[in-house]
Amino acid sequence: MSVQERKQRERAERERLIVATARELAEQQGWDAVTTRRLAERIEYSQPVLYSHFRGKREIIGAVALEGAAEIAAAVRAAASSANSPRERVTALARAYLDFAACNPAVYDALFQLDGGLAFADEDTPEPLKDAFAALLESLGEVGGNGVHPGLFTEVFWASLHGLATLTRAGRLPPEDIEPRIELLVDRLAMV
């Protein structure tokens, strides 16, 4: 039985390698450069091997996205827990979120710009995605103010962060003034 187990381990290891390599390549040269050929070459296997792990390129993007969702959830929670007041907590959360998007553009793209074949806002949404939203909700739900549904408030706040992240990264917003934008957003949206 141990032989099969070893093979399974090796297979899982190779799958991690594929996802990590795709992510690395995407961060280095953009998702356009992540072709199945190049990816196969980097992991030192032939193309069809990729398809024995994933249904296609989409699913590879999706796998990177799920990784990213877990990380962003962790980053948000870490930032929130290191703050002393609700106000600081929200600011730290916003900064952490935008920081993550800026430092991991390819992962952020996999999550929100590209089609990773993932379901959202749905019952069969993968756990890491639901958890990432939950991480936001934990800190944002309590600062929405009276009579405002926590979920709704979190959605709006999140959308604002997402807009800032994408517009900044795409060059639609000048990259300076990030800090005052955060300030303004937190000042106005959060009731603290």
Added chain:
Amino acid sequence: MSVQERKQRERAERERLIVATARELAEQQGWDAVTTRRLAERIEYSQPVLYSHFRGKREIIGAVALEGAAEIAAAVRAAASSANSPRERVTALARAYLDFAACNPAVYDALFQLDGGLAFADEDTPEPLKDAFAALLESLGEVGGNGVHPGLFTEVFWASLHGLATLTRAGRLPPEDIEPRIELLVDRLAMV
């Protein structure tokens, strides 16, 4: 001389046809379906003709984006001018913006998701793009509150709208509750 003028007119007409057809096809079947072959077939010319008008597919997307920018500017101005109070004006603007994004997803994608090869927040940003931002600034600049730079406020408000638009369209946010989200956003961000 009249012959050359006629030819120029016909050429310009064909260029409009290309852009209109690309846009139509994109709205019908998504940008992935807009291939140079299909586009050429629809306009009843061969592929290379496209390249005598545009440097490549990118520039075609860019042309659709510029069209969209002009329309969104007009939509925003129309909405703003039909309102009686600053508060109403901002609400109407937000609704018009999100409406445009929802009704013209392909155009919105050309503007903000895809690479149309356009410069943003730059000196050589095309006029329609600068004007679209100006249209937002006209209504939003005055409701930013004391001591807040109108440009900065407009950027943040715009980013929030953009976030709502993209997340909703991509299925990341449940499509209902659009109205309460607008309400919340305007309530909090605008100082009116």
Added chain:
DNA sequence: CTCAATTGTCTAGCGACGCTAGGATCGAGA
């Protein structure tokens, strides 16, 4: 220990993509 069956991997290739070179065709002006 041998040999068939299964598993794993690779080579080769399909159709479609964006884009372009080079030849055919057509119309304007001499």
Added chain:
DNA sequence: TCTCGATCCTAGCGTCGCTAGACAATTGAG
């Protein structure tokens, strides 16, 4: 009527995502 330049098309290049089918390695039964 003839020439020449503009205009447009056919054909094809390299690359893409993806897959069929050949081949080798590993397994388990006799």
